[in-house]
Amino acid sequence: MDEDFAKWYTDVVRKAELASYSGVRGCMVVRPYGTALWENIRNDLDARFKALGHENVMMPMFIPEGLLQKEKDHVEGFAPEVAWVTHGGEEKLQERLCVRPTSETLFCDHYKDIIQSYKDLPKLYNQWCSVVRWEKTTRPFLRTMEFFWQEGHTMHETAQQAIDETEQMLNVYADFCVESLAIPVVKGKKTDKEKFAGAESTYTIEALMHDGKALQSGTSHYFGDGFARAFDITFTDRNNTLQYPHQTSWGMSSRVIGAIIMTHGDNSGLVLPPAVAPVQVVIVPIATHKPGVTEKATELCERLAKSFRVKIDLTDNSAGWKFAEYEMKGVPLRLEIGPKDIENNQCVLVRRDNREKTFASLDNLEESIAALLRHLHDALYEKALARREEMTYSVGSLDEMIENAANRPGFIKAMWCGELACEEKLKEVAGVTSRCIPFEQEKISDVCVCCGKPAKNMLYWGKAY
């Protein structure tokens, strides 16, 4: 994986059977294993959203051109990458329809109809869907023309409530990454240059991949009342005066699957965090030709299925083949059971992350497995965190920035004056973009790394996917 990270990545996607290329440029077939992984991610996140009062809806996949154009910054941001439907059957359409690249405009159009009074607020909607962006270059999960995601769109009585929602949802994403994906993230705010088209402010969680490149893993936007004004959404407030509601949107996409691959994967393939792994324990019976082995292993599988996502492999592939196969697929725990184990009322448990083997009694096996899965999750997180720390460093001067950006992959911490010109210059001379203004600030120096004028903030810089 160190020689050619890009090839390693696409090999893992293919060999672990997450996705295949399709006949459609830039679009992938998400295979059953990849789909099961996405479903687990989705169910986990969905429960977190619903616990906070959000409701799921389903919007149309088409946006009439006129609707898309209502908010100026928004259309300018997305116009270059939308797909247009111009014909219905043989008939040319009166008005072109774009295939949604994101659904702010559709939600606004609908909110206009259903929001009349402060009593109608807040509206906390979310949808799970796919969207299309006409990307120039694509890679499975990281950037595809059609991708899968959820987009939350909420409307609030006051600016403060909307700001609170924006921050709350960013925290939901960050907690999800840590608790379910074992991926450490940096929480922060995007600079104006990097913020979402039409947003007042954009918040982000940034993760660092194995190769030192950053991956934006979730994002949450505060819109103020910009869209509400553009779409003429108004409500009567508690003092019987007409107001514009305040809005947010937030999204996390199937791209996080890319983050999982590039955060935890190793030379043997994928390594999946137990919380979302389609198979948490794979049972490999040994010497199935010996009497009783298959029966005992099957019985064990049925028993464990009550507590874990478990699979038994009874194919006649060799044991060694199965070991390699499930390592490639990132299954967190392998359970081996053979004639010798059966005699001793035990089995062998092997961790995917460090291949550590332990003999476990069949009597309290559920506890042993649960503990190992917990330890594995923690170990994945600690390892990823340690690597991120190792690859995060500070620079104080422009020369140092250029030198390090070229030779040392990772997050680069540096002070910034707040000017767009400096961001553009750093992009040009060092090839780095601002990842975020982290909530956890630290003072490296008093002056901007680029222009030397007084600095406003410390930023994370880096090369991004």
Place this chain on the structure above:
RNA sequence: CGGGGUGUAGCGCAGGUGGUAGCGCGCGUGGUUUGGGACCACGAGGCCCAGAGUUCGAAUCUCUGCACUCCGACCA
């Protein structure tokens, strides 16, 4: 969208001085195996990316597309 690379069996590749194709893995059947990618036998599988051109004849030569891929620029 700019620069490079690659398109031949499911996958990885070879072949190519023009004469309709081969290897390894995988796949099917039968058998022997099974604690780190087992083995034997038989077998199936290809408009050689697409279109046009040159030619008696094109997988091979010439154009033109398209797809994938890597490196930039742009974006979740």
